[in-house]
Amino acid sequence: MTRVAKISACWREWPERRESLRRMAGFWWIVHKDLVSEFRSRRVWPAMLLLGIVVALLFSIQMNLLPEQKRQILGGLLWLSVFFAGTSLFDRSFALEREDGCQGALQLLPVGPGTVFLAKLTVNALALLALEGLLIPLFFILSDLSLGAHAGPLLLIAVLASPAPAAVGTLVSGLAVGQGRGGLLVLVVLPLAVPVLLAAAECTRLALESRLDEVWWRWLQLLGAFAVIFVAAGVLLFEYVIED
Amino acid sequence: MRRVIGEVCVAVLLVAAILAASFLAPTESTMGHAQRLVYIHVPVAWFDLLAFLAMGVCGIVYLARRDLKWDHGFQAAAEVGWLCCGLTLVTGSLWAHEAWGTWWEWDPRLTTTFILWAIYSGVLLVRSGIEDPHHRARVGAVLAILGALDVPLVIVATRWFRGMHPVAPEMTPSMRVALLTGVVGFTVFFLFLARGRYEQLESENGVLELRRQMEG
Numbered sequence: 001m002t003r004v005a006k007i008s009a010c011w012r013e014w015p016e017r018r019e020s021l022r023r024m025a026g027f028w029w030i031v032h033k034d035l036v037s038e039f040r041s042r043r044v045w046p047a048m049l050l051l052g053i054v055v056a057l058l059f060s061i062q063m064n065l066l067p068e069q070k071r072q073i074l075g076g077l078l079w080l081s082v083f084f085a086g087t088s089l090f091d092r093s094f095a096l097e098r099e100d101g102c103q104g105a106l107q108l109l110p111v112g113p114g115t116v117f118l119a120k121l122t123v124n125a126l127a128l129l130a131l132e133g134l135l136i137p138l139f140f141i142l143s144d145l146s147l148g149a150h151a152g153p154l155l156l157i158a159v160l161a162s163p164a165p166a167a168v169g170t171l172v173s174g175l176a177v178g179q180g181r182g183g184l185l186v187l188v189v190l191p192l193a194v195p196v197l198l199a200a201a202e203c204t205r206l207a208l209e210s211r212l213d214e215v216w217w218r219w220l221q222l223l224g225a226f227a228v229i230f231v232a233a234g235v236l237l238f239e240y241v242i243e244d
Numbered sequence: 245m246r247r248v249i250g251e252v253c254v255a256v257l258l259v260a261a262i263l264a265a266s267f268l269a270p271t272e273s274t275m276g277h278a279q280r281l282v283y284i285h286v287p288v289a290w291f292d293l294l295a296f297l298a299m300g301v302c303g304i305v306y307l308a309r310r311d312l313k314w315d316h317g318f319q320a321a322a323e324v325g326w327l328c329c330g331l332t333l334v335t336g337s338l339w340a341h342e343a344w345g346t347w348w349e350w351d352p353r354l355t356t357t358f359i360l361w362a363i364y365s366g367v368l369l370v371r372s373g374i375e376d377p378h379h380r381a382r383v384g385a386v387l388a389i390l391g392a393l394d395v396p397l398v399i400v401a402t403r404w405f406r407g408m409h410p411v412a413p414e415m416t417p418s419m420r421v422a423l424l425t426g427v428v429g430f431t432v433f434f435l436f437l438a439r440g441r442y443e444q445l446e447s448e449n450g451v452l453e454l455r456r457q458m459e460g
Contacts, residue, residue: 168390175383188370188387191362198355229393237386240307 026111030119035126037096044092045127052085052135060142070143075204078139079197082132083165087186089127090169093120094176107242117170117238121231124166132158145208153207153216160220161200163227165193167234174241199223254436261287261429269422278342283422285335287430288328289357294431295325295438296360299367300392303385315381316445318388319371324438326364332357363391377449 038045059077063070097103106116136154140147147154172189199222206216265283272279302318305311336354337347348354367387374380415423 171386171390175386188363188366191359191366192390194359194362195356230390233390233393237389240382240386243382 023111023115026109027115027119027122030106030109030116031122034120034123038123043096044089045130048085048089048127048131049134051088052081052131053138055081055084056135056138056142060139063143067145070145071208072205074139074143074145074208075201078135078204079161079200081135081139082128083190083193083197085131085135086128086165086169087189089124089131090173090189091176091186093124093170093173095173103242113239113242114235116242117174117234118231120174121163121166121170121234124170125162128162128166129158132162149210150207153212154204156220157200157203157207157223160223160227161196161203164196164223164230165189167227167230168192171234171237171241174238196223196226199226251436254432257429258433259429261426264422264425264429268425269419270416275342278339281335281339281342283426284430285332285339286423287427288331288335288434290427291431291434292325292328292332292357292360292364295321295328295434296364296388296392299325299384299388303388303392306381306385310378312377312381312449313446315377315384316442316449318381318384319445320438320441322364322368322371322384322388323441324434326361326368328434329357329361329364333361360391363387367391 056078059081063073063077065073094103097106107113109116136158137147169189172186172192199219203216203219203223206212206219261283265280269280269283271277298321299318302314302321306314306318333354336357340349340354341347367384370387371380371384374383
């Protein structure tokens, strides 16, 4: 292809490229805005982390068990703590947008609702990962088990288990905006996220028992499938969530 | 007249289902009469999944057309589905007590049915508190679509991680006939209930519209 032809092809593709660049810029702008806002106000993450620590401590008080028994139940308690504390995050995810017409401004962004959803989801998933980064070592310290040997599999489980509940929580949080129904909508988030909770807990149990076999791999695939399904559903449905 | 004939047909099919389960099906050798719960459990379990899928379809069509008729269909399916899901859990628990010696087991299919029941309850509860009918419909539609994504997990979870739940137990021909009669009879009965609720919601909406016109 001659140089002129290359330049001409690039020129023809420019509108699509410009569109994707605009979406990426909008995405990063929303992520940056939410992270900076949280860093300055500290309204959501500290409360979520504290709730996670308190729940973890309360669960650990009951764990006066043998190491084998602890390995069996640690996964369930860990992910229950993460999801329970995470609901406080979802409850507040869109609450800040209610102030000073922020939601209206967000809708005016020339990026499309799918991009807004992905940006909000990214911030929520990052918050969940931060919570998991705190609670996983905490649970291992409190139950006197070695984290080092299982760090790799647990990191993989944490990465795969975060997007699905974050996606459901972000969608539901959007539905609750301006309705004062946040508390009730959390009732829907938890049942919807229960399959992810079960898969994550089962994956963690097998990892702690050093059984990284075919069964573990299946549960991990299920976690991945949940993440893909719920994120895709969120991108498609978010348009209807913020239309008011 | 057509309505009365329809109601008589529903009653006949329902009575036939109950009679088939009670008298046509033989008494199972190991579980005895308790096994007859299957002829109710399977039809209600089938209908709760059907109602959930109907909720998903009604939700999608509502979002596309913004016609409240579809939301009334959604509400009717949700209420009857919730009832069937609850009956599935109760009959399943009674059956499990006889078959497995425990009221509850965290078998994948039982767990998923329980999750479905919790989602049904959550959706109905959330919708009940929203005044604006279109906002209520939108919230229900989005939640139902998310919930409907859980339904395939019932199948996946059972196939991949087969637990204690029987997938396709051995049955004699008369047992199969009783089961089929039960599925048809109860399905028609619950469809009849859902249709009645749908018509009630339509009438309610009609009265509200009329009142609005008279006031406005």
